[in-house]
Amino acid sequence: MDKKQMITDLSLNSRINDVFLLKNKEFKVRRDKKTIDMFFKIADKTGEIEAINWDVSMDEVDELRSIQFAHIQGYITKQKDDGSLQATISSIVKAAPLDLDYSDYLPQSKENLDELMKKLWLKIKSIENSYLRALLKAFFDDPQFAEKFKRTPAATKVHQPYIGGLLEHTLSVVTICEAICNIYKEIDRDFLITMAILHDIGKVREYAYDKVIEHTDEG
Template structure:
């Protein structure tokens, strides 16, 4: 498995190939192949030096391959790089594609059960009906359960969207407990629905990446369309409630530059936006720390979405101090 690799590890296994790129050297004739080899535990960079011209097209189309080589480099940020000596196309039919994608460590059936009990706890008949049109639809549920929450940053793995949604619902329940002015049923409904557009924003059967629809429209617009369709299928859905649902969905990213065409203008929308931001940022931060798990440095590399590196010695310091009480 990719996560077991270390410097000098010999590689001889079948991997999924990602981000394949050919670069021509300064001599204008030697071509090197840069790519990533991945399995369900993760991915690492790989290089196939000096690829002959006539093989470029064939190699560029390979999805799965038996890869032989060695881990030859450990970069200053702790990431590994493999030098490949042999790359032979493997038959895709022999393989379960989802095995080659990163997966949630959580029990997804259990999370779905929690989600269903959240829906059952909703008392408002219109909101409950709307939720059920989605979560009683097995085709939608299968996609929702498998979808990642993102391609990078937070929960970028199969089951990530379900994890993110369940965590967000818990944060929203706490907000509802503290602030009685916030309508619990409405906030929970929106937490459950806010990112449903991600089932179409990303493709996640062979590789986790944006779909054309995701790139062109984004999950906010897709989600709005999905909700609009479902509401139209329901009899006598109150129009003012429909507007509040749509407003809360549209504004959940909180700022124009983060893709929201409207800013939160009702209490539920502002609560959902900050709860969503809290969940995504904390989960994203945890993700960085997990990725840097075997990394001996004190600081991570520069994290583009935080615009800072992350200090990695936090646990070590806290663990050493944890037994020190006042008597000591």
């Protein structure tokens, strides 16, 4: 099923009627100790919006907790001073997995990842120490590892939590280290740059990103 509505398509008073990823679900009981409201976010690869589903029954809570992707209906009912939107949701129906294209829900780097990999290879080739260069090539000459490194997120939240985030983050750290080497000439550049490139390689096994970005059991 083709996704027709993205988060970035929505504005104040927009009707919501499509499948979204449900995140950060919280169920809060009102002062009457009976009424339950569901606070959460709806998301896709273009962004996320705060959402509220008022007056959820106790019988619905466990089912709603378990839903990851759902066909959502509702409206954008509020725009905050900072420009962020808030939705009021009237219907949440679990989406059939076979109907989903998960790439619609995975946030991605805005950079060209193939071009970033070329930049990384230039850094690897700049290493003059043959042992350190061989160490780097032992990883990045492996096509499977290189592809995972290119696509892995840097985190599940906070910094670069999207496809290609690890590669972006690594190149940023390398750039900082190169600047330090230009100031402090006594630093072993080859060693520092090698460690900068490898400092987060464990993340290729720490994170899964086939459906949503999350920690693996190993991670």
